[in-house]
Each structure stands twice: as C-alpha cells, then as structure tokens.
Amino acid sequence: MNERQANTLVVTLVTIANLFIAFLISGIVIWVLGEDPWFALKTMLYGAFGYDEGLGYTLYYSTNFIFTGLAFAIGFNCGLFNIGAEGQAYIGGLGVGLICLWLENWPLWLVFPLAVLVSIIFGGVWGAIPGYFKAKRGSHEVVTTIMFNFIASVIMVNLLSHVLRPPKEMSPESREFGERVWIPQMHEIFDWFGLEITQTPLNGTFIFALVCLLLVWRFIWYTRWGYELRTVGINETAAAYAGISVSKNIIIAMVIGGGLAGFVGINEIMGSSHRLMLNFQAGIGFTGIAVSLIGRNHPLGIFLAALLFGILYQGGAELSFELQTIDRHMVVLIQGLVILFAGALENLFRPQIEQLVKRISSEDS
C-alpha cells in the first residue's frame, strides 16, 4: 500500500467512524424518546432510497447540495471561507426567475443556456463584491458574505412583495412560468425511454450537477487557473512571489463559487417550483459548507456528502412522518450530530485510525 492509498483509506475510515458515532448518539436519543432506534434507522433508509419516490426526493435535495458544496469548495481551495452561498443562490435564483418570466414562450433549449448564464452572472456578482472587498481592502469574507446573505434576503422580499407579486395574490411569489421553460422532470425524461417512475421534483438539473462536479474537478486540479487558485490557497505570499496575482484569484474564486451557488436557482426555480418564491434556498447554502467539509473539498467527496445530506433530509422527513413522536427538531438534531462529528470533530479518531492503517500497511510490506 503506497502513501496515497493509505491516506485515502484513513480519510474513508475516519469519515465512517464519525458517521457511526453520530448515528449511534441519535439512536440513543430516539431510544430515550421511547421509539425503537433500529426501526427508526430502517424507516429513514427506506424513506431515502427504498422506493423510487423516496430516491427521487433524495437526489433532488442532493442536487442543491452539490451546487452549494462546490461553491464552498472552490473558495476553500483558494483559502477563502465563503459562507455566502445562501445569498448567492438566492440572487442566482432571482436571475433564473427573471429570465423565465421574461422569455417564458421561448423554447427550453434556448432559455436553459441563458438561464445558466444569467445565474452565473447574478450569483457571480453576489460573490464578486465580497471577493473584491477581500482582495482589495482586506475585509474578511466571513463577515461580508454573511452581510450579503441579509442584503440578498431584503432585496428578494421587497421584489417579491412589491414588484413581482401579481395583484390580489397573497403569497409573496411571482406568477408561474409558462410550461415551455420548465426543465423536464426525471419521470418525463424516463418516459422518453419508455420507463415509468413516480413523479418527484427531481429534474434534469441533476445531470447538469454531475457535469458541474466533473468540470470543477478538472478546473481545480488540471488547469493553470486551478493551479494558481490552489497556490494562493496554500500560501498567499509564495503565490505572490511566484508571480500569481492573489487578488485576481480571490475574486475569480468568489465569482465561480457564486455562480455555482446560483445554480440552486436552476434546480429549485426552473426545475421544481416553476415560480420565484421566498426562501427557496433556505439552509441549502449553509448545508453546502458541511457538505464540502465532510467531502474534503473534493468533487467526489462532495458528491457522496451531498448524497448523505439528501438522505438525511428526505429520510428524516419520512422518519418524522412515520413515527409521530419524532418531530422535525429530532431530524435537525441528527443532521447536527453528523455535522458535528463528521465536520467539526473530524480528527477525533484520526490518530488511532492512522496508527491502525500504518500497522496494516507495514505488515503488508
């Protein structure tokens, strides 16, 4: 076993151990509540992918987390802690919504690329401003991106309450877009091939998300720009010495991150709700941070972590539905424990596992 394989093994084992502890504690809490933890786990897993409807919802949530997870990872690889994916997704969604409202009678093959472009521009601008402040003025991105989340929220509420809301409509949301610009849902796509699956909000955006995973992976590790980005992330001074513009890379990372977060709007607005509404991004941006950290800021890890959080969201909802004593706060607790152990306390078991792997690999050789 070479060093790289050993590292991968350690990371995998550490993550599994952390998840195990998180689920063990959740199980104890469920047991204290008077429910059967084993049954709860089965309900949750069955609800998440035991049948096609559950799986559809799981992947639908995962799609969002892939985007915001990537948004965070891009920044993280450049040494930034971008917690503004929430606001960037919100504003990106605004762009998507405006395009769909404006061009609702155009064919999808034309509107989709436009919507992608516009969500990159909107989300990107929302990331670029804090990025500019960071690069040129040294304002810390944690503070500025949080502030931009609030600004985004205020803008959206005002637009939706006063401008985009049709008269006489109670909900602060826009009218529904014309059906021509709806992204086909998965059951429709399967239907083209003569396969029948249950209708869920899972839509073509999932495929787009997989493409994004691939593109980001190529970008970060196999392009010059990605190399510059990572260099800045590892050591700014060294990067500057090597002739890499630090401020340029910070802004680029924030723009790409914002654009990726903006794609949440494609999935939510264009693919699922077909109207612009308040808080469609609720919590997705923040969960993206956990997804990226658990996934070690690598696209493959992000995909798996996004899947995990999709399972927690969908399975958790099923759990609170099936077991009426377990309410939604319990589900939040489970999610919190996963974030705590797999994200914040990731190194809890690392020394022991590293030693174990070392012993195994030395026995090998």
Next chain:
Amino acid sequence: MKRLISSVLLVGVFLWSASQVMAYKPAVVFDMGGKFDKSFNEGIWNGLEKFRKETGIKYREFEVQQEAQREQFLRKLAKRGSDPIIAVGFGQAAALSKVAKEFPKTRFSIIDMVVDLPNVQSIIFKEHEGSFLVGVLAAMKSKSGKVGFVGGMDIPLIHKFACGYVQGVKYINSGTTVYQKMTGTTPAAWSDPARGASLAKTMFDSGADIVYAAAGSTGLGVLQSAADNGKMSIGVDSNQNHLQPGSVLTSMLKRVDVAAYEVFKTGYDNSWKAGFKVLGLAEDGVGWALDEHNAKLVSSAMKSKVEQVRKGIISGSIKVHDYMSNNKCPVE
C-alpha cells in the same frame, strides 16, 4: 327475544360506530413555522387537540421544513387515505391545488388562502374588520392622540391588518397620528421580540400610548415594552390579554382554532362543504377580546361604541377597505 334483538342491535350500532371511528382519518400539514410557533400554527394545533380530546380520534400531522415537502406530504397523506386534510397557511396553495386535483375524492381544507377546486374548502379571515374594531378602541382610549402599529414581516397580509387598524382609528378621530413600522423583511421578523420591544419603545418615546402588534412572537416584545413603560398594547391572533394583565388593552382575535376544529368536526359528521368560507365579524371568525384582564381598561362608552361599529360593519353601513383587494390603503 326482545332483549336479544336489542342487544344485537346495540352491538351492531357499537361496531358500526367503532368502524366509523376507525375509518375517520383526519390529518394536518403545518407550515414552516412549526406547530409550536406561539401563533398561527399553534392556534390550529389547539383547535385540533380540542377535537382529539373530545372524540378520542387521533390525527396524523406533518411539519413542513422544505418547500418541496408541502406537495410531497400532502400527496402522501392523501395516498394513505387521510381525509379530511388541512393545509395550514397560504404558502401551501400551489402544492395543494396540484395534489387536490390528483385526489378528487379526498376533502382538503386550506386556511388563510383560496384554492378554487371542487374538493377544497378555502377558509379565509377578514382581518381588516377585526383590526378596525381594535383601531376604534385604541383611538377612544388614547390620550395623546398618537397610536402605533408594529407589523411582522413586510408582506401584504400584514398591511391588511395595518390598514384596517388605521381606518378604525381615523373613523373615531381623523386627527389621530398612527406610527407604522414593519419589523423586517425576512421571516425572522416573526420571531424577534427584542426588535419588537425597541420599535414599540421608539413609538412610546414619540408620544404614542397604545401600540398594536401583528407580528407573531415579535409582538410579545411589544407587549412587554408597553408594560415596562406604563403604556398599552393590543395583542393579535389569540387572546393575549393575560400576558401583561392591565397593560394589554385588548386582542384582535383570529379564530383559526375554531376554523380548524370545525374542519375535523364537520368532516366527522359529514357536513363538510367545499368552497369558500370567509370568516369575518358576522361569523365570529374575527373579533376583539374582553375578559377579566382588560375589563377595567375598556369603559362602557368604548364598549357600546365598538359594538355599534361591529353591527355597522356586519350590516354594511360601515365599509372597511381590504388592503389586499388593490394593494393600497386609503388612509395612512
């Protein structure tokens, strides 16, 4: 023989009613706030708990956390044979209109919103009428000629409360100043008592002596601030007079609990009807609260005046403008 027949009949009736109980499976989908939001959702939960205690019939419930879950779990409940199903809050309208079409035999009720389908009962309230009444009370009680309004999130529904209130105030005394403030523009505005207290304090400092809060749990801060500053407040949705006895002038009641209870009850005895159910003053769906906590604050002149106005609104001789009919308020 006679006894045998009667006992057989009795057993039959018993079994039949037991099977009726078994067959009746009501359900509710709470909205984002959750069932313990001390406000709208909780009011509904109270009504449903009352039904459960009275009849012993359990109901299924789900608390929505994600946008997509509204449709998902409305559908899931309908699939499982739950009937009737209550969708709480205007946010569920889009999801409900989809699901109700898929299950035309299931009875759905939506509260605070209109969904025009043959198997949906839409229950809405005339909040502007109730707010008008508390406006009348505020204007009569105010000594400074200045009153205030603290709204929750800046959305049309809350402007509807504010507009009715201002109309009521101006109806008594067109010279009264009304300070209006919305707590915020995000859903956090519903649960920020500290900000509610500071907004109310500012109004008291500028001379207002009564502030009406229509702001979810943010309003609790308004009530607290009024009590601390020796001023008065007006509560909302449920009867909040007891929260700060002697300082809460009255509460604008919005009887969501009764509405929710009625859905389960009428569903049970099969008198449930689809269509619109607009609950205003005439239907006792909205009103003002008078109990032992505020009896001393409301003079008999105020009582008779507000009663006269109430009758006027019911008969139509007093017209209260509904902000949401054109998104405008005739008075400020």
